[in-house]
Amino acid sequence: MRLELRGITKKFGSLTANDHIDLVVEPGQIHCLLGENGAGKSTLMNVLFGLLQADEGEILIDGEPVRLANSGDAVRRGIGMVHQHFMLVPVFSVAENVVLGFEPTRSLDRLDYARAREDIRSVSREFGLEVDPDATVESLPIGLQQRVEIIKALGHDARLLILDEPTAVLTPQEADALMAIMRSLAASGKSILFISHKLKEVRQVSDVVTVIRAGKVIGSVPPTASESELAAMMVGREVSLVVEKTVAVPAEPVLEVRDLVVRDDRGLAVVNGVSLEVRAGEIVALAGVQGNGQTEFVEAVTGLRHVESGSVLLAGRDITNRPPREILDAGLGHIPEDRQHDGVVLSMSVADNMVLNTPRRAPFARHGTRNLRAVRDHAETLVESFDVRTSSVEAPLSSLSGGNQQKVIVARELSRPLEALVASQPTRGLDVGSIEYVHREIVRVRDEGHAVLIVSSELDEVMALGDRVAVMFQGRITGVVDPSTSREDVGLLMTGSTPAESR
Amino acid sequence: MARVRGLWDRYRSASPVTIALLALVLGLVVGAVIIIATTPEILNAWRGAFHSWGAPGHALKVTFDNVGAAYRSIVTGSIVDPPQFWHSVTTGRGWTASLTPLSETLTYAIPLVIASIAVGITFQTGLFNIGANGQAILGGVAGVAVATLVHLPMVLHLPLTLLAGIAGGVVGGAIPGLLKAYTGAHEVIVTLMFNYVASYFMLFCLLSTPLQLPNQTNAISRTMPGGTQLAPLFGTASGLRVNYGIVVALAVTVFAIWLLDRSSIGFEFRVTGANPHAARASGINARRTLVTSFLISGGLAGLAGVTWVAGTTHYIDQNFLQGSAGIGFTAITVSLLGRNRPIGIVWGSLLFAALEVGGSNMQANTGIPYDLATVIQSAIVIFVATPVLVKEIFRLRTLRAESIKVATAGWGS
Amino acid sequence: MRRINRLGALLGAGALVLGTVTIGVATTVSVASAAGKFKACVVTDTGGINDHSFNASAWAGLQNATKQDKNITASYLSSTSSASYTPNINKFISQGCGIIVTVGFLMDGATATAANAHPNQKFAIVDDVPNAPKSKGLLALTYDTNQDAFLGGYVAAAMSKTGVVATYGGADIPPVTIYMDGFVAGVRYYDQHMHKHVKVLGWTPSKGNRAKGQYNGKGTFVGNFTDQTAGKTITSGFFADGADIVFPVAGGVGLGSVAAAQQAGKKHSIMWVDSDGCFAEKADCSYFIGSVTKGVTTSVENAVLAAAKGTFKPGSYVGTLANGGVQFYFDSPTVPASLKATVQQLTKGIESGTISVDPTKYPVG
Structure with a gap:
């Protein structure tokens, strides 16, 4: 499909979210829309998917102007969308989810599951989207759930796929698999509009990158443009992408965790004997794929979750199972993982x-x-x-x-007044400018002589910020390594394997 | 021109005050429709409206006359009757009749303000105190008990009576509060059911010797001695019932403004109400906040109960705060109407009290059932609770931030 | 242009409301005062004029009066709480009502105060005798309903197949317990004279000065006059304990008893109260065996007519079987003629005072 947007303008009151946006996606092209949060990407996608009506401008599909009054129109015109938050029914099977709303039926209105399964298998084979049609969605890892979304869109004969920040929830391995799928889809003639603010993956997969800022198109560039060029276009000024920091001068241990065991809401020991030491003046980064106990670990340290056994010491004082107020007052700073929920x-x-x-x-x-x-x-x-x-x-x-x-x-x-700072996913969902800022502040805290513990599932962040990197897998620390360790080796630790040179 | 434009923009910006005022307008329109649909005189006039040239005009006049008479009665019965007032101004007589409507509205508003603030405080903490009525009943019973069974000089007796009312309500608030804090029992169910407990407890007290009016088998209490009553502001001889309870209501309002806007505990209430997870992560003790909020709310509800008795009947009977007279239930809607803010609640209470008092006047003057006032009250609350509807009807512009939020909800980023 | 339309919509809506209010100012004076007419007014209790009980009966009395005498107009005000008795009475005083009828004991204090403050205003109060020494215009309407309840108790005992009957009240207050007391007296009288052992559930009378209105005893009470579900539950409980005739003394709650009888099947029936069940609740007539009525409507009607004619006499009126102020009606066609004849004889005995309606005068059956 060839999609062309001409002069799309959308206003909310006095705010112009989209200001005369022009954009062309050629058939078989992976077109990346790059921009900071609030730049107008989501508004544009809503217009394109029929959820919002543009005040001005027109949408052309294969050269023909179209009116998209609602998402149903968009689907009929061959536009498919994979939302950042999946629109799936967790307790339904993959097949049921894919046919939801467009159920194939046999006589007497009976659902034709055999046909649904066959459709899924054929789509899977064609694009390398392996998934079991009979598995329930909630039993699948996030990466596979995303595949179901993609299959669902393709099942409706989408010729243009919109992927809204698709890698935000994926592990590095899952993200790589997604890139491969995107390339295979493009090779078969599907057009892809890919929304992101992660420079690395944008350069990796796109054919063309269009940068928007404050509702306006700043320009389209080939993916060969350097990261700093793209960042500068996005933010509107030069930004520093590497974390500048001096060599750490660790002093005495401030935050000491010993043999910590913590259970989750279902009673499973998701933190199972973790010991970790963070010294004044150093940043320890806790890496790992999400869901390996990091969340519960931080909750236990900050007093929000009961510690089953083991102890937590802050500046020599036992804060195990103390009320959150006491822990806060003892000098533990906390940047929570889900800031709008807890922060x-x-x-x-x-x-x-x-x-x-x-x-x-x-x-x-x-x-x-x-x-x-x-x-x-x-x-x-x-x-x-x-x-x-x-x-x-x-x-x-x-x-x-x-x-x-x-x-x-x-x-x-x-x-x-702080002794130590615990920051969970401190830059999740932030744009380049804010990430740079937060990183600088964290380093400043370290340099002032505080102990800092960073928990992040972004490998880049972990490697850039940490003075030491601890990797967590299934409730245990699988290794504490130097940030100069190769990404591959850290990746192996994240999956529980032990690389040869690691201790 | 620029000024008109400014006013226009302000109107269209759909502030809560605008919404509330427009909801009032819509409530009155709903009331008018009901009057039209249920008054035979109007219906007959319209039935004949197409038989002669002059008839539609006549039907319109009949409609306006009847609806007008009803609403005029509400206004003159609750605020002021202009001809009567003018009569008093020019002749200096009949002041009691001129001021009675306003006095009655204030009389009804006094306990409503206190009870609604009680409810509003729990709402601000994210809790639903559906039991304010039961707490008010306990307050009334405790107040009457202390007033009639203890003998003290007035300087001590009146404050002690009011304190007893607060204490009664505190007991009523403590039970659901503690149950929720320590067993997780849902406060809506506990407080709702507790209303029944309170009602039957009151009946028990009213039929028991110490409290019951002597030589009586009816469920009615002794009368509070003069020194424990909240006296009429302008003296008993004035014939105006508005009483010193107004001072109590004002004090409660000031207290609530301090509590919610200026106090540390109120800040913790509001944080807990707006985001309990963040409250916990910020070291706020959820249990303590919850229990404190319920204690304060219950105490104020109890104060509302005792203020109501001490300012009006000076005794309680089996109908005390029962059925439609349950101010603790009305308080829930008034609190919503006032967006759980003390000042908003004061205005909401005055409006509801005026509709109640004016509704009686309407019934006496026009024969339209008093219940129409309740219908209007309910319609107003429905409209306030659905601002989207009001905005659509009056084609208001939604606030910018909100519209963006709606447009992008579920899209993450 | 669009903006003007929106403004128009707003102004239109505003004008509708403001218009009705302002136009009303000019025209409604005539609505309020119907010149030269006699105004009869009733202040009801919180039950309102549709309570299936004495408020409704009093209002019916006013309406009957307007039919008898075209010069009379009727108005009512429902009280929203005990605190609105006084303002409601005062509102009617200021409106120049020829007579103000108040309903029920709970309005005793408010009525007495108003009557003392306005000695020339005519008042009638239903079911209560207030103490208002200064008043020259207060008529207290009370009813010896234990007399017809006695008849109801006798009939219930005679008609019971199971030998168990029951009664319950809306609240433990004299206007209610007087009925239950008379009912029990009737049953005990039946037992004594027919040498039977019919049991009564729901009210056990104890010693008290019944002449002074002390109907002491222990019994079953709903706690209000509105909760039909509770009435149904209580009645079903009586049925389960063997009763086949139940006498609810609880206004509208009695409809719950009817529902229970409906559910329990043919052999269970209800003794209705206050008004003639087959007249007031026509649809349920087949469930009623009889009705123990109180002539509120008639006595209020007579008081209003007398006040309009200028023949109003203050003081007190007591409705009895003798003056027709209380009456027992048979509702069921199955009542044998012999029983009806016995009831007529009992009526004479009660009227002449030879038969006592005090249950404590009879042995427990």
Whole structure:
């Protein structure tokens, strides 16, 4: 399919989300749409998939102008979409999910599962999308669930696939497999519109990269453009992509975890005898594919989950199974994994969020009455020094972009007296500019002599930030290595195998 | 011109206040439709509307006359009757009649403000206190008990009566609060059922010797002695019932503003209510917050109950806060109407009290059942609860941030 | 252009509301005062005029009066709570009502206060005798319903196949327990004279000065006059304990008893209360064996007519079998003629005072 967008403009009130966007996707092309969060990528995809109507401009499919009033129109025209959050019914089988809404039937309205299975097998064979049609979706790993989404789109005879940030939830291996599938689809003549803000994979797989910023197309470049070129186009200024840091000077251990055993909500020991030591002035990065106990490990350390056995010491003080308040006050900073869930209150102001875990502390309150001026002054200072982009400190946090919300959390945690900082997925979902910023702040904390523990499933981040890299697999630490170790070896540790040279 | 434009933009920006006012307008329209559909006189006029040239005009006039009479009665019965007021201003007489509507509205609004704030505080903590009515009943019973069974000088007796009311409500709030905190029992079910417990407990007390009016087999209490009553603001001779309960209501409002906007505990309430996960991660003790919120809410609900008795009847009987008179239930809707904010609740209470008082006047004057006022109240709450509907009807522009959120919901990034 | 349309829509809606209010100001004065007419007003309790009980009966009395005398107009105000008795009465006083009827003991205090404050205003109160020494215009309407309830108890005992009958009340208050008390007296009288042992569930009378309105005893009560589900549960329980005739004294709750009888099958029936069941609840007539009525409607009607004519006499009125203020109706065609004749004789005995309606005067059967 040849897709052409001409002058697409979409406004929300006074905000122009898309400003005269022109874009051409040729048949068999993998076209990447690159842009920061809030650049207007999602709005454009919604327009293209019929979920939003453009105020101006037209959409041409194979040279013919079309009107897409809803997603059904888009599907009929051969446009398929793979959402970042899968639209699958977890308890249904793969076959049932694929035919959902377009069920093939035999006489008397009986579902024709045999045909559904055969359709899936043929699509699988054609594009190398191996998946068992009878498996229930919830039993499949994320990577395979994504394949089901793709098969579903192809099952509706999609000739153009829109992939919205498809690698955000995948392991490095799964991401590589996806790239291969994308290439095979393109080779068979399907067009692919690929939305991302990860420079590495964009360069790896795209035929053409179109960068948008603030609702406007900045330009289209071949994938041979360097990462820093692309980043500069995206952010609008030069950005540093490598984490600049000096050699760590580790001092005494500050955060000591010994033989930690933690159970998850189902009662399984998902952290099974982890010992880890983080020294003042060093960054320890905990790597691993998501779901190997990292989340529960951090929850246990920060007092949010019961410790079955083992101990956690902060600056020599036992904080095992202490209430979160006591642990926070003992000087443990925490940047939670899911910031909107655990880190902030979206409906409250920036200023209130800045004192979320210190509301009773002087000068923010005295004798149970809050000092709103002190809270505001505090927030204004932090907004200034951490460069939080907000209309005012009284604005609700929900009005800030994801990156700025994360900056609020970083500012809050770093502005209280700290012994150690635990940061989970500190840059997840952030754009290049914000990632650079957060990384710099984390290094600064280290350089001020604090112990820092980073938990991340992004291998690049782990290798760039960590002074030591601990790899977690199925509730155990499979190895602690130097960041100069090869990516392949760390990847092996992440799958539980032990590379030859690792101890 | 620019100023008109500014006002217009403000109207279209769909602030909560605008929505509430427009919901009031829509509620009145709904009421008007019901009056039209149920008044035989109007229906007859319209039935004949197509038989002669002048008839449609007549039918329209009949419609306006009847609907107008009803709404005029609501206004004159709850705020002020202009001719009567003018009569008082010019002759200096009949002030009681002129001020009675406003006095009655305030009288009804007093306990409603207190009870609604009680409910609003739990709402802000993310909890549903459906048991405010039961807590108010316990407050009333405890207040009457202390007033009638203890003998003290007034300076001590009145405060002690009010404190007893608070204590009664605190007991009523503590039970669901502790049950939820320590056993996980759902507070909606516990508080809802607790209303029945409170009602029957009241009946038991009213039929037991210490509290029951002597020489009575009916469920009715002794009358509170004068020193424990909240006296009429302008003296008993004035004939106006508005009483010193208004001071209590104002104090509660000020307290609630401090609690929710300025206090540390209130901040923790709001954080817990808006995002319990973040509250926990921020070191807020969920159990303590929950129990404290329920204790404060229950105490205020109890205060509402005792304020109501001490300011009006001075005794309680089996109908105390039962059925449609259950202010603890009305408080839930008033709190929603006021968006759980003290000032919003004050306005909401005044509106509901005015509709209630005006509704009686409408019934007396026009024969339209008092229940129409309840219908209007309910319609207003429905419209306030569905701002999307109001915005569609008046073609308001949705707030920008919201529209983007809606448009991109589920798309991640 | 679009903007103007939107503005139009807003103004239109606003005008509709404001218009009705302002136009109303000019025209409604005539609605309020119907010149020269006698205004009869009733302040009902929280039950309202559709409570299937004494509020409805009082309102029916007013309406009957307007049919008798075209010069009378009727108005009512429902009380939303005990706190609205006084303002409602005051509203009617200021509207110039010729007579204000209040309903029930709970309005005792409010009625007495108003009657004392306005000695020339005519009041009638149903089911209560307030203490209002200054008033020259207060008529208290009370009813010796234990007299016709006695007849109901006798009939129930005679008609019972199982030898067990039952009663329950809406609340433990004299206007309710007086019925239950008379009912038990009737059953005990039957046992004593017919040498039978019919049991009564739901009310066990104890000693008390019945002449002073102390109908002491222990019994089964719903706690309100609205919860039909509770009525059904209680009645089904009585049926399970062997009763086949139940006498609910709880206003609308009695409909729950009817539902229970419906469910339990043919051999179970209900003794209706307050009004004639086959007239008030026509659809359920086949479940009623008889009705123990209280002449609220008639007595209120008479009071209103007298007030309109200027022959109103304050003081007290007591409805009895003798003056027709309370009556027993047979509703079931299965009642034998001999029993009806016995009931007529009992009526005479009660009227003359030779038969006592005090259950404690009879041995427990």
